[in-house]
Amino acid sequence: MNSTHEVFNQPTPLVDYNLFDTHRPLRDALKFNAPALQTTQLHELGATLGSAAMQTHARLANTHTPQLHTHDRFGRRIDEVEFHPSYHALMQTAVGAGLHGTPWTGLSASPHVLRAAGFMLFTELEPSILCPISMTYAVTPALRGNAGVHADWGPKLASLWYDPALKPLHDKPGVTMGMGMTEKQGGSDVRANTTQAVREGSDAWGERYAVTGHKWFFSAPMCDAFLILAQAPAGLSCFFLPRVRPDGSRNAIHIQRLKDKLGNKANASSEVEFQRASAWLVGEEGRGIPQILEMGTMTRLDCSLGTSGLMRQALGIALNHTAQRHAFGKPLVEQPLMKNVLADLALESEAATALAIRLARAFDQQGAEHERLMARLLTPVAKFWICKRGSHFAQEAMECLGGNGYVEEGGEGVMARIYREMPLNSIWEGAGNIMALDLLRGLRKGDAVAALVHELAPARGQQAALDRLADALPARIEAMASEAEARRLAQDVALAVQAALLVQTAPAAVADAFCASRLGGDWGQAFGTLGAGTDFDSIIQRAQPR
Ligand SMILES: Cc1cc2nc3c(=O)[nH]c(=O)nc-3n(C[C@H](O)[C@H](O)[C@H](O)COP(=O)(O)OP(=O)(O)OC[C@H]3O[C@@H](n4cnc5c(N)ncnc54)[C@H](O)[C@@H]3O)c2cc1C
Structure with missing residues (x-):
């Protein structure tokens, strides 16, 4: 009790719980x-x-x-x-x-x-x-x-030692690395890079170049080294750029300023210039884009994993809040319309988790042709769709907390932090359109369509809406005439794979509601528009963080 009023009906925060056991x-x-x-x-x-x-x-x-x-x-x-x-x-x-x-x-x-x-x-x-x-x-x-x-x-x-100090490699027990592709004149189209690499000689690390130019986005500039793209005589090439040269001198990487970002506040993202910085060729000269995209493929996996984690965090906070907050005579989580919102968010969160972990499995099984094709197809699909859903998801989860959701309060308001973070995974490492277009390229590789059919096969015969979509996809891919359709295709491939995974891994309440809403058309254009026959309680119960 304080002097003017009693504080009640304000939830306690979600803290001191096991993130894994409860997931x-x-x-x-x-x-x-x-x-x-x-x-x-x-x-x-x-x-x-x-x-x-x-x-x-x-x-x-x-x-x-x-x-x-x-x-x-x-x-x-x-x-x-x-x-x-x-x-x-x-x-x-x-x-x-x-x-x-x-x-x-x-x-x-x-x-x-x-x-x-x-x-x-x-x-x-x-x-x-x-x-x-x-x-x-x-x-x-x-x-x-x-x-x-x-x-x-x-x-x-791979060392488990974190050492943030700027030191030569031999003095460091563990190191971190970053990447620099984006320049002022082009990020998606890195062919526009103007940074120049001039060959200087060779040593134990191979062909050494002097690199001059800039990067417009260069995150985590305190990493020990970076892979960057620069123009060499044979074309755009990939280079290894350490912050400290092998002789112990500092490399000529000059940080111009840090970006003033919407979110992602703990991470430094910088603008840099290179003045004859020493760099070593990675892969072949002129083959820089495919070389550095081997890195980009893995960071795209992480975008999908990351947004799935943020969704789960936002959902957990929303469930924790609505279980404790009462309005109109009962906890919010027991109000029928709030149940619809929470269950809908829970479906989205579980579908994201299922797809992102499925994609990770493909990288464990690269010896199998099917998994190689799945890595190729599902990387852009998952990055596009999961990350695209993130901001909408965060807004709705925030609204579950009412006004408290919108308040930062010196960083205590975690929902606001999630909301500011959400758009980022959709933008960096290839924005939404780039992912959708990458799917079109991937579908032209090997027998990608057959692999997709094979991926969906174990879930066939259980959900009519999924069967209809799975039947239609091969012909739609075959008939795809314009890049303008790429987003819709990426969305539908994502939904089909998510549905197939939920049919195989989740309780019927989850799979039924996901298929009815996302594939069957029994859904509106906002979260909280699931059909009235949905088993809201089972879906919410499964998602509870404690
Ligand atoms: C916080 C932050 C940190 C970052 N850190 C790094 C980093 O460490 N290293 C690094 O290299 N980059 C980094 N980036 C850059 C990021 O990867 C790029 O911003 C992103 O790839 C988009 O490039 P761009 O900004 O040049 O936009 P553009 O390439 O100009 O794209 C603008 C829009 O046009 C769309 N578009 C582009 N081409 C097409 C097309 N053919 N058809 C249809 N639509 C198209 C894109 O999808 C996008 O929506 C960072 C960005 C942010 C926000």
Whole structure:
């Protein structure tokens, strides 16, 4: 009681719970995609990430944003970004959990699925520090294009030590990496890059070049090295660019300023210039785009995982709030129309989780032709559709909290942070249109259409709406005449695969409602428009975070 009124009917926050144990849809997706997976590690990580201490780190890292120091007080360039200690605590936890590189060591079964689940859980705590974690995970396939660099850097990219200091490689127990493609004149169309690479000689890391130019977006500039694109005599090429040269001197990477972003506040995203910076060729000269896209494929997987994690976080907060908040005589979660909203969000969240984890499985099984084709097709499909749904989802989850959802309160208002973060996964690593167009390219590879039919086959005969869509897709793909139809196709492939997964992994209440709404037309244009016959209670019960 305070002097003017009693504070009541205000929920307690969702804290000190196990993010993994309480995530039924994720656990079911893991059982389906990696039945023999050992989940002890995820159980432990889930407890850590749900703790009050880690939530405090997430808040502090987002409210005390990175600061750029271009020069020291004597006027010497230093190009350092200073982070709050909570940023480093989060990075330490993510690296310690192996979210940045362990799948490439091949030490566990289903390593990409295991890491994908951990990455998804971490996103529920804090997504922006995962930018360098994701890029470090993603770089290995592309970096193999330079055997010398990969031999020296590979083990440290997978090390569980986080060392933020700027030091030569041999003094560092672990390293992180970023990427630089986007320039002022073009991000989607990187063929427009003007940064120039001039050959200087060769050494233990292969062909060495001097790189001059800029990057308009260059996230996590405190990483130890980057893959970048630059124009060489044979065309656009991929280069390895360390911050410290092998002789211990600082490379000529000059941070111009940090971006003032809508969200993603804990992560520094910079603009940089290179002044004859030393860089080593990765792959062949002139083949830079396919080379660096081996990295882009993995970061696109992470966009799908990340948005699925953010959806789950927003849903958990909405469920926690509506279970405690009363209006018009009962908890909000018991109001029929709120049940419809929450159940609809739960369906979307589970479908995103199912698709993202399915995609991760494809990277564990690249020896199989079907999985190679699934990785090729489902990477753009999942990135397009899951990330496209994110912002709409966050807005509706926020509204479940009423006015409290819109309030930041020094970073305590996590829903506002989620809302600001959501659009990003849809924009970076190839925006929505680029993903939809990439699907069209993927469908021309191998027997992609047959692979899609094969993927849907186990779910046939159980949902009439899914059968109709699965029957129609091959002919639609065949008849596709214009790029203008690419988004609709990407959406429908995503919905078909999501429905097929839910039919196989989720209770009937979830699969029935998903198919009836998303495929059968029994749905409106906002969340909360499921048909009245939906089993709302079962869907909500399954999604409860505690
Ligand atoms: C916070 C943040 C951090 C980032 N960090 C990095 C980083 O570390 N490294 C890096 O390299 N980049 C980074 N980026 C850049 C990001 O990847 C690009 O912004 C993105 O790829 C889009 O490129 P663009 O901004 O040049 O937009 P454009 O290429 O101009 O695209 C604008 C719009 O046009 C659409 N479009 C483009 N071509 C077509 C077409 N043929 N048909 C139909 N539509 C089309 C796109 O989908 C998009 O919606 C970052 C961006 C952000 C916001």
